[in-house]
Amino acid sequence: MWFLLFTVLFAPILVLFYIEVKNYSKVRQLNKLPGPPALPIIGNAHQMGKTPSALLSQLFKWWVDAGYQNYRVHVGPYRNIIVTDAKDLEYILTSKTMIDKSDVYDMLHPWLGTGLLTSTGRKWYTHRKIITPSFHFKILQNFHEVMNKNSSKFIEILRRVSEKDTIFDFQDMTHYLTMDVICDTAMGVHINAMDNHDNIVVQAFKDMCYNINMRAFHPLKHPESFARFHKSGHKKRIETRKLEAHYTNETPADEFSSKKLAFLDTLLSSTIDGRRLTQEEIYEEVSTFMFEGHDTTTSGVAFTIYLLATHPEIQQKVYAEQEQLLGDNLKGEATFQQIADMQYLDMVIKESLRLYPSVPFVARQTDKDYDISMWSS
Ligand SMILES: *[C@@H]1O[C@H](CO)[C@@H](O)[C@H](O)[C@H]1NC(C)=O
Numbered sequence: 001m002w003f004l005l006f007t008v009l010f011a012p013i014l015v016l017f018y019i020e021v022k023n024y025s026k027v028r029q030l031n032k033l034p035g036p037p038a039l040p041i042i043g044n045a046h047q048m049g050k051t052p053s054a055l056l057s058q059l060f061k062w063w064v065d066a067g068y069q070n071y072r073v074h075v076g077p078y079r080n081i082i083v084t085d086a087k088d089l090e091y092i093l094t095s096k097t098m099i100d101k102s103d104v105y106d107m108l109h110p111w112l113g114t115g116l117l118t119s120t121g122r123k124w125y126t127h128r129k130i131i132t133p134s135f136h137f138k139i140l141q142n143f144h145e146v147m148n149k150n151s152s153k154f155i156e157i158l159r160r161v162s163e164k165d166t167i168f169d170f171q172d173m174t175h176y177l178t179m180d181v182i183c184d185t186a187m188g189v190h191i192n193a194m195d196n197h198d199n200i201v202v203q204a205f206k207d208m209c210y211n212i213n214m215r216a217f218h219p220l221k222h223p224e225s226f227a228r229f230h231k232s233g234h235k236k237r238i239e240t241r242k243l244e245a246h247y248t249n250e251t252p253a254d255e256f257s258s259k260k261l262a263f264l265d266t267l268l269s270s271t272i273d274g275r276r277l278t279q280e281e282i283y284e285e286v287s288t289f290m291f292e293g294h295d296t297t298t299s300g301v302a303f304t305i306y307l308l309a310t311h312p313e314i315q316q317k318v319y320a321e322q323e324q325l326l327g328d329n330l331k332g333e334a335t336f337q338q339i340a341d342m343q344y345l346d347m348v349i350k351e352s353l354r355l356y357p358s359v360p361f362v363a364r365q366t367d368k369d370y371d372i373s374m375w376s377s
Contacts, residue, residue: 043074102363296358303356
């Protein structure tokens with residue numbers, strides 16, 4: 001009994017201590033970097049925000065307010081360097097060897113398996129080669145109608161809400177639009193999220209995004225084995241299974257062969273070393289693209305609208321371009337060509353993405369030593 005208690009209480013501390021000693025020289029090197037004061041063992045875990053937005057603003061606060069450049073943050077045994085210098089970022093992002101994704105991405109494995117976002121090495125390379133053609137500009141044309149129809153509906157909903165003179169969450173509303181579009185275009189499934197916010201797929205995606213953000217900087221929720229026992233981990237797994245059930249039961253097989261489904265078609269007809277992709281591989285890539293395809297567009301749309309709202313003079317210019325291109329059909333649907341001609345809008349969207357990237361951080365992990373500028377000053 002005492003032995004058991006001792007093990008339960010002290011084993012984790014011993015393990016942490018062991019990791020600490022094993023990595024002593026590297027940790028010492030890391031500690032030369034600036035960063036918020038850290039406590040023994042838990043590091044900065046206690047200072048991490050408790051919600052995704054609090055978390056992000058804490059990381060920004062250290063960078064912008066406290067002025068730490070390329071700073072270190074320890075969350076329990078997880079040692080992170082938040083790289084803020086553009087030159088160092090370029091070094092890392094163009095490196096041919098520093099390509100292993102951080103174990104932050106492991107949290108996505110139960111759901112996304114190892115799709116493009118989470119895979120590395122040869123699997124990433126071969127899958128990337130298969131998938132790239134389905135992002136050819138021309139393929140977008142096939143989805144023009146879906147995007148147009150669903151967006152018209154979205155605008156109608158916005159109009160109704162704005163007449164009510166109540167405050168609403170624009171980004172949240174945008175989620176439902178992008179979910180509808182991605183399910184329709186990548187999977188050929190109509191989930192009609194805009195009319196059905198409680199849809200099981202919609203809820204699963206939302207929970208997933210929230211849980212990953214929070215686990216990334218929470219030492220107890222971080223490791224997969226801990227998360228399994230933790231409530232949010234548990235919930236996520238159930239939702240994942242429901243999502244899986246949705247894929248397998250509710251999607252009629254013949255929809256897969258419809259010519260509009262470029263993405264799924266590509267996956268189904270591709271071969272790697274002479275064999276077709278397994279069902280699991282297809283599942284991984286589809287989940288990945290449903291996740292990436294709607295989450296990034298949601299924040300892109302929401303931030304662009306936010307910037308237009310706070311810059312009325314720019315908004316006026318966007319409007320003038322629409323007037324000029326669409327003429328009498330200002331409230332109707334734009335053709336594919338007309339959208340391609342919206343050059344000013346294109347610039348506005350790109351500038352918004354520059355100011356507010358859709359993905360707040362990317363993470364890499366390495367065991368190798370690198371000699372880059374942050375160490376030399
Ligand atoms: C989205 O567009 C497609 C194609 O026009 C349509 O079948 C679907 O019902 C639309 N979904 C919503 C929620 O309007």
